[in-house]
Amino acid sequence: MTHYCRVISTTTLSLLLLLLTISPYTKAVEKPHIQKSLSFSKGAIKKQPEQNSDDISHYYVSEKLDGMRGYWNGTQLISRGGNLIKTPMWFTQNWPQTPMDGELWLGRNTFQLLMSCIKRRPIVEDQQSSCWANVRFMVFDLPKYNHPFSKRVQQMQRVIQNTKSHYLQMIAQEHLPTLAALNSKLNTVIAMQGEGLMLHLASAYYQVGRNKALLKLKRFDDAEATVIAYTEGKGKYIGMMGALQVKTEQGVVFKIGSGFSDDERKNPPAIGSIITYKFNGLTQAGVPRFARFWRIKRAE
Known part of the structure; x- marks a missing residue:
């Protein structure tokens, strides 16, 4: 009986070690506290102060990337569910201690390829042959920088400029004057196999949970x-x-x-x-x- 228990224990331990080896994630210490968007509507725009239904100039507009949400806590890259994302050591080398909210992205219409890369084991440390060489962490917010989004955009630009990393980039943010211009931008993104757009009120602070100042616009x-x-x-x-x-x-x-x-x-x-x-x-x-x-x- 003792020998049987010892065999079961050893086998169980081996399986656990194997799972830890092949799993692309490891449970993090703390689930990141992130903000989430609401769906875009003309009503949502009209509810904002000093605006009318044709004026979206108070918003920053960016492409909604079809990637995997990630949170850099200053030392580790974490998924929205609170798991550590295992990357090659060089991928996050020289990244700042500043917490960053963003998206792991491989390109438009490449979601499945991205997920295959993230799950691939063992991790290839050679930059020339690793699938991670084409992945970018596209930053779209600074959760701990307690300023309006317009100021956070400026700070993101400074952070990226001061970081020597080919794999850390910032999502382009722009202003559009009317809903017609917004619709034209959406059509362009969809035509290039993009997913949609994000609108972020310039005066808004980072808010954990659903944020009325952060809107997503898609065709479906x-x-x-x-x-x-x-x-x-x-x-x-x-x-x-x-x-x-x-x-x-x-x-x-x-x-x-x-x-x-x-x-x-x-x-x-x-x-x-x-x-x-x-x-x-x-x-x-x-x-x-x-x-x-x-x-x-x-x-x-």
Whole structure:
């Protein structure tokens, strides 16, 4: 009995060590306290002081990057879920002690490649052959710099200029005069396979949680749901998954039958996994309209 317990203990320890070795994340000491955006609407703009529905000049506008949210606490890079993100040593070399909020980014329409790079083990330290050589940490805010966003933009520029790192950059921030100009900018970004835009009120302070002064503008809504069942495919999809049955955090259950590649239908997301889907508003019953699969939920 003693020998059996010793074997189980040794095996369990080996498995734990293996998981720690292959996992792209390690639980951090503290989950970062970050601000989150609300969806853009003309009403949100009109509620701001000294503005009308055609004036967005009090906002900074930047591209909404389709990457992985990251938080640099001054010494470590942490995911929004509170996990340490393992990178090559040279990736964060010379980064400042200033806390920075940003996005790990590989380029437009490259989310899956980015996640594959982040999860790849072992980490390749050779800069010439590492996939991390093309990744950038795009800074969009300074959480601990207690000034209006306009001042934080100036400070971000100084921080980036004073940091000798090829992998640390700042998201471009600009002013646009009208909603027509904003819509034109959005069309340009979408045409280049971008995700959308972010609007940040210049006078706003960093606010943990949902911030009315931080707005996201996209051509579609997106949300997350848990996979709870499958339905069998028909016609050319016989023998494959036809649709996912999913459940939202609010308890709404519905099916998603579009947006999948043939490979994804042959190898659908596992029961219990969390997926991200696109949709166009809600029905009166609270069910997403025209829901279609987008991807497996990004890592926390």
